[in-house]
Amino acid sequence: MKISDIISLGLWPESKKTTSQKGITQLEELGYNLFYIGKNADLYTCPGNDPKVLLVRSDRCSVFDIPLNLEIEGKGISQTAISNSGALFANKAGIKTAILNEKVDQSLEIAPRCQIMELCKPLEAEIEGDIVQFEFIFRNYLTGSLFEACQNGRDPYGLELSSDLPQWHKFENPIFTPTTKGVKDIPLNSLTVREKFPEIINSLENLFKEFSKFALDNGIIVVDTKFEVFVNSNDEWLLGDEVLTPESSRFISKSDFDVANYISMDKQILRDFGKADNWKEKAKTLKAGEKLDVVVPQEIKDKILNGYTTIQNNLGK
Template identity: 75%
Template sequence: MNISDIVALGLWPQSKKTTTKKGIQELEDLGYNLFYIGKNADLYTCPGDEAKVLLVRSDRCSVFDIPLNLEIKEKGVWQTAISNSGAKFAEKSGIKTAVLSENVDPSLIIAPRCQIMELCKALEAQIDGDVVQFEFIFRNYLTGSLFEATKNGNDPYGLNLPSTLNEWHKFETPIFTPTTKGVKDIPLNSQNVREKFPEIISSLEKLFKEFTQYAQDNGIVVVDTKLEVFVNAKGEWILGDEILTPESSRFISKENFDAKNFISMDKQILRNFAKENNWKEKAKDLKAGEKLDVEVPDSIKNEVLKGYKTIHERLSSSIIDQ
C-alpha cells in the first residue's frame, strides 16, 4: 500500500504533510517506504495491500511541541518497549489497540524501534456545532493546570470541585477531564462527553483503574493518563500507540511520591530544564521546519533515560510475564 492508497481510504489527515525523502535503507530495501517524519518518530508504508503502517521511533526529542536538535541515545528503544507492554495491558483488559502483534524481521538493527500499526483515523464528533477530535484524560490526583483552575474558582470540565482542595488531593475515584485535540487543547464538559461515548468512556475508565492498581503494586504512582481513541477501516474504535506510556501519562516512583518529591519519570526533567532556559521564548523565532538548537548536560539526558528504564523494569516485564 502506498501513500495515495492511504489518502484514498480517508485515514490520513490532510493537515499532516508527507515527505518524499528516503528512509532507513534496510527498511526501504524490504518495501517499507518513508512517508511521514514526525517530531519523535517516522511512519513508513508497508508492503502488501493491508491498511497498516510501520512506526519507527527515533531518539529525537521535543518539549512543549518544540522540535529540538537534541537526541537521547536509546530513548526510542525504551519508548517502543513500554508502548508494546502498554498495548498488551489494554488488550488483556479487552480493549483493541492499533498496535499489531506482527513486527519487522527481528534481525534488523532497527527492529527494537519498530511497531506495525493498524491504519486508523482520530475519533471525531460534533461538539457545540464544531467537529472536533478528542483527548480522553483520567486523573487520580489534583495537580497542574486543573489545580490552578480549581483554586481560582474555575470549573473547566463541569465537575464542581471545591476550590478548597489542596494540590495532590487524591480523588476517591478517578475524574474524567476530556479536551479537544489540536493546536490548543480546549476543556470539554465531562458529563456531555460521557453521554456521547458512554461505552468508550466506561471501558477506558475501567482500564485506567486497573492500570493504576497494577502500577501501584509495582512501585509506580500513576498521576494521570491521556488516552486517544481512533477508528479503523472497519469502523471499530481502538486505542493508538501511546497507551499507558510516559508520553501519555505522568508516572512517579512510589518512593519519590511518598517523600513528596513529585517529579514524574518522563520528560518532566527535560521540561523543567527547558523552562529554566526559556526554550519557549527562544522557539518563537523558529521558522517552519527549523529545530531549536539546545545544549543539554549529560546528567539531564541520563536522568530522562533512567526514568524510561525504571518504568520498563517495574511495569513492562510483569505485563509480558502475565
C-alpha cells in the same frame, strides 16, 4: 500500499505534509517506504495492500510541540518496549490498540524501534456545534493546571470541585477531564463527553483504574494519563501507540511520592528544564522545518532515560 492509497481511504489527512526523503536502507529494500518524519518517530508504508504502516521510533525529543535538536540515546528503544507493554495491558483488559502482532524481521538492527500499526483516523464528533477530535484524560490526583483552575474559582470541566482541595489531593475515583485535540487543547464538559461516548469512557476508566493499581503494586504512582481514540477501516474504536506510556502519562516512583518528593519519571523532566530555559519564547523565531538548538546537561538526559528504564523494568511484566 502507497500514501496516495492511504489518503484515498480517508486514513491520512491530505493536508498533512509528507516527505520524499529515503528512509533506512534495510527497510526500503524490504518494501517499507518512508512517507512521514515526525518529531519523535517516522512512518513508512508497508508492502502489500493492507491498511497499515510501520512506525520507527527515533531518539529525538520534543516538548511543548517544539522540535528539538536533542537526542537521548536509547530512549526510542525504551519507548517502544513500554508502548508494547501498555498495548498488551490494554489488550488483556479487552481494549484493542492500533499496534498489530505482526513484526518486522527481528534480525534487523532497527527492529527494537519498530511497530507495525493498523491505519486509523482520530475519533471525531460534534460538540456544541463544532466537529472536534478528543484527548480523554483521567486523573488520580489534583495537580497542575486543574489545581490552578480550582484555586482561581474556575471549573473548566464542569466537575464542581471544591476550591479548598489541596494540591495532590487523591480522588477516591479517577476524574475525567476531556479536551479537544489540536494546537491548543480546549477543556470540554466531562458529563457531555461521557454522554456522547458512554461505552468508550467506561472502558477507559476501568483500564485506568486497573493500570493504576498494577503500577502501584510495582512501585510507581500514576498521576494521570491521556488516551487518544481512533477509528479503523471497520469503524471499530481503538487506542493508538502511546497507551499508558511516559509520553501519555505522568509517573512518579512511590518511594519519592511517599516523602512528598514529586519528581516525574517521564518527559516532564525535560519540560521543566525547557521552561526554566525559556524554550517557548526562543521557539517563536523558528522557521518551518527548523529545530530549536538546545543544550541539555548529561545529568538531565540520564535522569530521563533512567526514568524510562525504571518504568520499562517495573511495568513491562
